[in-house]
Amino acid sequence: GNSVTQMEGPVTLSEEAFLTINCTYTATGYPSLFWYVQYPGEGLQLLLKATKADDKGSNKGFEATYRKETTSFHLEKGSVQVSDSAVYFCALRRDSGNTPLVFGKGTRLSVIA
Amino acid sequence: GAVVSQHPSRVICKSGTSVKIECRSLDFQATTMFWYRQFPKQSLMLMATSNEGSKATYEQGVEKDKFLINHASLTLSTLTVTSAHPEDSSFYICSASGGFQETQYFGPGTRLLVL
Numbered sequence: 001g002n003s004v005t006q007m008e009g010p011v012t013l014s015e016e017a018f019l020t021i022n023c024t025y026t027a028t029g030y031p032s033l034f035w036y037v038q039y040p041g042e043g044l045q046l047l048l049k050a051t052k053a054d055d056k057g058s059n060k061g062f063e064a065t066y067r068k069e070t071t072s073f074h075l076e077k078g079s080v081q082v083s084d085s086a087v088y089f090c091a092l093r094r095d096s097g098n099t100p101l102v103f104g105k106g107t108r109l110s111v112i113a
Numbered sequence: 114g115a116v117v118s119q120h121p122s123r124v125i126c127k128s129g130t131s132v133k134i135e136c137r138s139l140d141f142q143a144t145t146m147f148w149y150r151q152f153p154k155q156s157l158m159l160m161a162t163s164n165e166g167s168k169a170t171y172e173q174g175v176e177k178d179k180f181l182i183n184h185a186s187l188t189l190s191t192l193t194v195t196s197a198h199p200e201d202s203s204f205y206i207c208s209a210s211g212g213f214q215e216t217q218y219f220g221p222g223t224r225l226l227v228l
Contacts, residue, residue, distance in 0.1 A: 004156075036219070043117070043206070043221035044157075089157070093217075098145040098164075098210055101217060105156040 002027045006090045006104035013080055013111050021075040021107050023064075023090035031092040033057075033066050033073040034101065038087045047075075047088070080111045116140055117209050119220035126197055127228055134192045134223045136207030142187035143209035147217065148180075151204040163190050197227040 006023040013019060025033065035047040035057070048057030053068035062077045073090060090104040116139040126132050136146060145164050149157040161182050163169040169182035179201075181193040190209075194201055204224050208217040 041221075043119075044208075044219035046216055046218075049216075098162075100147050100159045100162055101157075101208070102159075103156045105154070 002031065002092060002094055002102045004090050004092055004102055004104035006088075006107055008105065008107065009087075010108040010110055013109070015082055015111055015113050016079045017111075019075070019077040019080045019084075019109070021088055021090075021109070023073045023075065023104060025071050025073065025090075025092050027071075027092055027094060027102075029094060030068075031094045033064070034091040034093065035062070035064055035073070035075050036089040036091060036103075038089065038106070040086070044089065080109070082111045082113055085109055085111045117143075117207065117218045117220040119205075119207060119223050121223060122221060123224045123226075125226045125228065128198050129196055132194045132197055132225060134194075134205055134207075134225075136190045136192070136209065136220050138188045138209040138211075138218070141209075141211045141218075143190075143211060144187065145210045146184055146190040147208045147210075148182060148190075148192050149206045149208070151206060151222070157206060160192075194225065197225070199227045201225065202227045 003026045032051045034049045036044040037047045048059040050057040050066035056065045064075045087106045089106045091101040118137045120135045148160045160175045161169045161171045163184040171177045184190040206222040208219045210217045
């Protein structure tokens, strides 16, 4: 079946450090891939997405590239800020917008000044 | 972006009572809504998919008679936890989708504690 595996946290970084959160997936066909972020006390927000191989999603300095050969969608940011502290979820969606997302377990990021 | 609300945000109830959670899409019509459950430090697990005007499709292992889902309009879906027990304590999250290529928007979640 479809599944998403992401690195376990928590991840603690100093401000301006480089961030990588690994995500790999197992799926049939060609899923769309997503990163969602959940700030404390808030709902999940879409951070970025990619719908086909070699696509790069980017937003707010974060980026991730859809790598079909390695079935990966690692999240990166060159210089994190304290405000980036949140839980990050990698997810896939097999078909259309009317099909549910399959989530990884989430990775908690804490950025300290 | 689009907004999805949930009410209540937090509820504490006694064992054996029923609890209703509302999920509303505030500025778009949601043809499909999803209900997820999240345990501490765990991923979101899909409970059911709800299409407006039709019966919800439940995931394997989710009791449809215990978790009643109603999607009566394009902006509202409700999840009722019937005869709640302590093991039903969890974080319940809904999401809404407007169509084929639409992004899913998530509500802020409802934390249920059954005593």
